[in-house]
Amino acid sequence: MSISTNPLKRLASQTAIYGLSSVIGRFLNYLLVPVLTYQFAPAEYGVIAEFYAYMGFLAVVLTLGLETGYFRFRTAGHDDPQRVYATTVRVLLVINSGLFFAIWYWQQPIADLLRHTQRPEYVVWAIAIVALDAIGAAAFARLRADNQALRFAGIKLIEIGINIGLSLFFIVLCQQAFVNQSHSVFAQLWQPDVGIGYVFIVNLVASSVKLLLLAPQFKDGLHGIDYDLLRRMLRYSLPLVMIGLAGIVNEMLDRAALKYLLPFDDQTNLAQLGIYSACYKLSVLMTLFIQAFRYAGEPFFFAYAKASDARQVYALVLNWFMIVCIFLFLLVTLYLNIFQYFIGAAYRDGLSIVPILLAANVLLGLSINLSIWYKLTDHTLLGATVALLGAVITIITLWILIPRYGYQGAAWAHLLCYSVMVIVSYYLGQHFYPVPYDLRRLFGYPIVGLMLYTTHQILTKTWLIIPQWVTSTLLLILFIAMVAWFDGRHLWRLQQR
Numbered sequence: 001m002s003i004s005t006n007p008l009k010r011l012a013s014q015t016a017i018y019g020l021s022s023v024i025g026r027f028l029n030y031l032l033v034p035v036l037t038y039q040f041a042p043a044e045y046g047v048i049a050e051f052y053a054y055m056g057f058l059a060v061v062l063t064l065g066l067e068t069g070y071f072r073f074r075t076a077g078h079d080d081p082q083r084v085y086a087t088t089v090r091v092l093l094v095i096n097s098g099l100f101f102a103i104w105y106w107q108q109p110i111a112d113l114l115r116h117t118q119r120p121e122y123v124v125w126a127i128a129i130v131a132l133d134a135i136g137a138a139a140f141a142r143l144r145a146d147n148q149a150l151r152f153a154g155i156k157l158i159e160i161g162i163n164i165g166l167s168l169f170f171i172v173l174c175q176q177a178f179v180n181q182s183h184s185v186f187a188q189l190w191q192p193d194v195g196i197g198y199v200f201i202v203n204l205v206a207s208s209v210k211l212l213l214l215a216p217q218f219k220d221g222l223h224g225i226d227y228d229l230l231r232r233m234l235r236y237s238l239p240l241v242m243i244g245l246a247g248i249v250n251e252m253l254d255r256a257a258l259k260y261l262l263p264f265d266d267q268t269n270l271a272q273l274g275i276y277s278a279c280y281k282l283s284v285l286m287t288l289f290i291q292a293f294r295y296a297g298e299p300f301f302f303a304y305a306k307a308s309d310a311r312q313v314y315a316l317v318l319n320w321f322m323i324v325c326i327f328l329f330l331l332v333t334l335y336l337n338i339f340q341y342f343i344g345a346a347y348r349d350g351l352s353i354v355p356i357l358l359a360a361n362v363l364l365g366l367s368i369n370l371s372i373w374y375k376l377t378d379h380t381l382l383g384a385t386v387a388l389l390g391a392v393i394t395i396i397t398l399w400i401l402i403p404r405y406g407y408q409g410a411a412w413a414h415l416l417c418y419s420v421m422v423i424v425s426y427y428l429g430q431h432f433y434p435v436p437y438d439l440r441r442l443f444g445y446p447i448v449g450l451m452l453y454t455t456h457q458i459l460t461k462t463w464l465i466i467p468q469w470v471t472s473t474l475l476l477i478l479f480i481a482m483v484a485w486f487d488g489r490h491l492w493r494l495q496q497r
Contacts, residue, residue: 333453393413
């Protein structure tokens, strides 16, 4: 089989559909950042960032890696796909329900441990959200495996719509009514002592509605657990939990660590965390693209693995993935003077970390693509070792850099971690599952991106007579022209076959 654009078209179309929920939908959710950062002080926003970091860790643990395990065992041909699904659903339901009630029972000691003694309800709300999402993950995995991307996207968009709508209703409308019309019906719905708690309440409602919409997907998934199958699935999936935890350490430990490693009082540390987290949101376009690609890419890579030209297609996919990532890097950094207005003025002291975080996310996306080798070859333990190496680097660099450089150190820790992981993943992948990646382009496009960004920085400081948006647009057009020249013609030739 020769290299065909058909699998690429299929992957692109799936990515586009999933993008309705994960990119476009999450982008709409991202528009809540101005609402939160203009309505709440940095210390209050820091509490939100802190708890959502904890929830990120729990989300990995409570799915047990069974999403990927479901894909693997469903397509392996040795087990009944229905039995694989039922086992996945029942296990997630039991584990998450049990942990929710345990944390509900010990909410106060946990709140004391987290230094939120006065707010134990935050702990309960957080674990409820994570448990509902983890149970729903099995149904979403089935939708992805069955190529029901439109239903997947529709449910995600409804969840996001509820989250956005209720957030605007409570945090904007009701709060303003409380201030301006204290006797109105809307004003009675705003309780100042709840404050940022409305963020958790709204998320909990949205997650509950999502699970109700997924109910049809559970009708065939409550028939019992095949314990022999479960043992084999866990043997495959639990290393993925280690990888996922290591990934969350790399992605979110900074937000949990800033509160404890910065050399100030808790309130000041939370304010610094709030500034860092808000500026981190300015790199979210890259994160959202990577997430959408990941949703579509994982089932695609498994399904296409037996094709004769699979490795050549994987190489081509990574090449275009890198092009899109560098385009997003330039889009945000060249127009940062515009993107900055997505966060409140009190948060803009941290804008200098945005290019660093964007570069780190480029490396994260590259690492995710390169890591396909251990999933296809069942070397999940070795893949876990790579992720754990990254986690160790993250922990050490955060411990060293944050007390000295504050949230700037946290941003650089991301970049250092993902740099090492990319190098190690590439060399292990070439040993266990060699793919003919075009290294000239994989190195060339990031170098071009950094050169264009540096040029922009110099021009904006020296050519003050030229509006900044003019230089930004010209440099972005230059990058697009280079891509069209070096890769557009090649893609056009493939299209004609």
